[in-house]
Amino acid sequence: MGLAKLNNLYREVILDHSDHPHHKGQLAVDDVSNEITLKNPTCGDVINLEIKLSTDDIIENIGFTGDGCTISQSSASMMTDAVLGKSKDDALKMAKTFSDMVMGKQHAQADLDELDDAAILSSIVSFPARIKCATLAWWALQRALLNQNESGKDNVKSS
Amino acid sequence: MGLAKLNNLYREVILDHSDHPHHKGQLAVDDVSNEITLKNPTCGDVINLEIKLSTDDIIENIGFTGDGCTISQSSASMMTDAVLGKSKDDALKMAKTFSDMVMGKQHAQADLDELDDAAILSSIVSFPARIKCATLAWWALQRALLNQNESGKDNVKSS
Amino acid sequence: MDTKVINVQADFPILNQQVNDERLVYLDNAATAQKPLVVTESLDKFYHTDNANVHRGVHTLAERATAAYEAARSKVKNFINANEAAEVIFTKGTTDGLNMLASTYGEQNIHEGDEIVISIMEHHSNLIPWQQLAIRKHATLKYIGLTAEGELDLVDAAAKITNRTKIVSIAHASNVMGTINPIKELANLAHEVGAIIIVDGAQAIPHIAVDVQKLDVDFYAFSGHKMMGPTGIGVLYGKHELLDQMNPYQFGGEMIDFVYQQKSTWTQLPWKFEAGTQNIAGAIGLGTAVDYLTDIGMESVAQHEQQIVDYLLPKLVADDAIEVYGPKNPQKHSGVIAFNLKGIHPHDLATALDMEGVAVRAGHHCAQPLMEYLGVVATARASFYLYNTKEDVDSFLNALTETKEFFNHGTSKAK
Amino acid sequence: MDTKVINVQADFPILNQQVNDERLVYLDNAATAQKPLVVTESLDKFYHTDNANVHRGVHTLAERATAAYEAARSKVKNFINANEAAEVIFTKGTTDGLNMLASTYGEQNIHEGDEIVISIMEHHSNLIPWQQLAIRKHATLKYIGLTAEGELDLVDAAAKITNRTKIVSIAHASNVMGTINPIKELANLAHEVGAIIIVDGAQAIPHIAVDVQKLDVDFYAFSGHKMMGPTGIGVLYGKHELLDQMNPYQFGGEMIDFVYQQKSTWTQLPWKFEAGTQNIAGAIGLGTAVDYLTDIGMESVAQHEQQIVDYLLPKLVADDAIEVYGPKNPQKHSGVIAFNLKGIHPHDLATALDMEGVAVRAGHHCAQPLMEYLGVVATARASFYLYNTKEDVDSFLNALTETKEFFNHGTSKAK
């Protein structure tokens, strides 16, 4: 029956993350160095991401809030696990690896290993309509770290 | 050869009227009681029609100016011949007869006879793209007699 | 169910396919409808025998193309019972028609302090144009709310529509709630205070008979693609005297009378609002869709969909795991049903149903203010059309049951 | 002539017919082009296997439709060598694109005293939007004139484009004169004074290779139907940073980010400018037309049409009874030829040619100010495309001769 294929997407670890998301919640106001609210315009899913970057650009703390489907919630949870303690540059590299992975591009196994649990979302390739759900959190990470606003423009020259 | 059919449209009397149009020219300014400038938006043909209506609504004088194809020029010439000396009401009736005729609607022979030379344009039915050329003059007549402006609204409430 | 209507499935080749190894059950008709063969055949015929630009040439193809295009306009005129063909403006779709109105009638007639009244169930296309107009003009945008049963609140409507109201713009049928709104009553309320009424007919005209004169509406906008016509074509109906007073929306070929270097004058209706080359084939295809629907009869279409709702809605309402939005009474419900499976995000639900071959929508359905009003982030939506069958409904119900089981036990069983 | 190109006739079923008992010779390509079978086949395939609304659903058909629609955008991006697909906005056609620009970029950037520069050979669609904008804003609309040879006068252009100029908007190729304008030079003139350059590419893109980056244009608008695509679809190319600064043109579904009752925010390019359901099948059909043209090669297309002009134009110019408008040098002339038979109104001429199966246009060609400039009321126009053959040209020349004879002697002989 048709739903058997669903097991490829809704793996146990993904359901665990969405049922019990890690780092869900806001940081202390003074701790927030980078922040963004992003939306998946197709479905209305929203993620708010807060990051505490140390002076030497290490992700010291991270938290997200928002509503969304199983995929977007678990992806956010797995993303925060993966990047906590990483440098800004490494985190940006991981975001790139993730977005390549879900688009079906080849990547070195070492890069994929870096992603931790998040690598399991490679199965999303067979569910193209859901790729956006998976990438929303990583996209938010990238924008927040680069201090860009929602449409990808630098926050500074907000006209 | 294909042009043989053209003889049905470009009959001698039509070519005569277009080569030597009757009542082409402007009336004396003081004589003009009704006037209009109309355009065939498809091709750019323009007709300016001036009418002198007597106090008892008889068309005492009529003249047209403008550029156009053989059909529109000869139609204007034949129209002016046909309506000169007629009452306003009769002229309006003739305009209706003419426009019915070129659309291929049936009419009493007596009505068609009223149209004089203009009745020959019934052949336009087989040249649908040219019907507008034939009706432009009669449409102008109708509008001018009813004191309407170009878009068919009464001249008075021009907003 | 009415067999005459059910027999149309063979006219829709797209339905005869497997999706994810299951029979396709297309329940996303509120987004767009499938096309009967006759519609694409009429496009092919036009392109391969008559194609030319219209109103421009004196040659034979141009004349044929013009005649076909204007014949399509007459078909639409008859379908909605407009007074004259000149009241039928071809547009790109509902969104285009409503934006055209906001930029012409709205721009000319809305001034500071005026009020525009819409409802909380409007699609973004009948909401943002008025919201932005109100912002530009320092006018007020007011929302009519819903009754407890999920219907438009006529008491609230009577209160919101005041002497300051200039425009009332309302969906004939909701694309979320499954409600059909009392247009005639709203038209009366609007006209009593000297306002005009604009109707977003996108979700009504494919499903029920519409008579613009009986409804006494001033404008009525709809899309071809939701009524089995091609994409990229729609209609804006307007009363002649109102259209006549409006400035053109776009400028260019075919809408002019005289053009000078520094000024221009405009031609008559309907062409004044059809600048440039229109979607000629699209209009002709829409005309064919109108013929197709007329042939079946809008009464039969409505009756068939009512039978589906009568059969399905009570089952959904009775299911504790399912939340249905909009009226619970099938008699008050069109073939658009918004719902949620408790504890399962509609996006996940839609993916699961898709694995069973069942196509539904999930999201905010371009109605974010309504979602907020309903207190949900998103919903699933199943929407039906004349080619849907009882078998389709049963497939949908089965898939729902299996999805529930999957998310409750499916993968955990595999532990 | 290039046999590879000539061999395409079989791809166009419409050409294989008799009109008024004569072989159809379609020479009205500047009005609209005929469609190869592959284009209508791609429409049929979309409607009968993938049809769904795009960017809205998570089900399989919606995903396929979205992929096909966005693939069409990428094809167009490559065809015009845009920097990114987000710079390709789907419109209804050239007129829609140019009106969109006047209402967004123009509305935002033109102020009292500013100057907009166009040319006297513009089509109404690239004239009236700027004329009306200038009237609204109390700005000045200036016209670049022509040289004695009927080409755009670059000296006049340099004089008309000043420090007050904000927008220069010019046809890439004239739909009357058969001239191809020096866009790159005009872009330089515009950019030197800080103005932007907008190009009306309606008559160029079907016939010559266009590289928007090499031309360094800011916006480039064109229609699908003139390049063998379906009706009701077109493209507005714009530089990313300019599009990004522009307000949306229409409001509705799919162009939003957040919608609240009293305010809204917009989504990214290109969707910010694609409110409501677009002409999805139209875009896909246009993508197929782009493939078809790319396959043949725009160099071959241009070369084939040049061969036709080289053969035909000198014959027309040499005929004392014929007046040709625009350049007399075939090398400077595209496949659009405006002319008059002396003493015969172009309308009568077009009817006569139609009786011989030859379809040409007669009229002002939506360029009334140019007609006035040329001192004519109307002209005939023959316009060629890649499926026209030497045989077509000969049929046209024969029909011209017979028409001359008919009006000089034909009916009088019958006296």
Ligand SMILES: Cc1ncc(COP(=O)(O)O)c(C=O)c1O
């Ligand atoms: C030079 C030029 N610009 C603009 C247009 C308008 O194109 P459309 O009617 O497809 O909007 C045309 C075609 O009629 C044209 O030839």
Ligand SMILES: Cc1ncc(COP(=O)(O)O)c(C=O)c1O
């Ligand atoms: C109620 C309603 N209004 C307007 C629209 C917009 O229609 P379109 O996208 O065809 O412009 C839709 C469809 O999406 C709708 O359901």
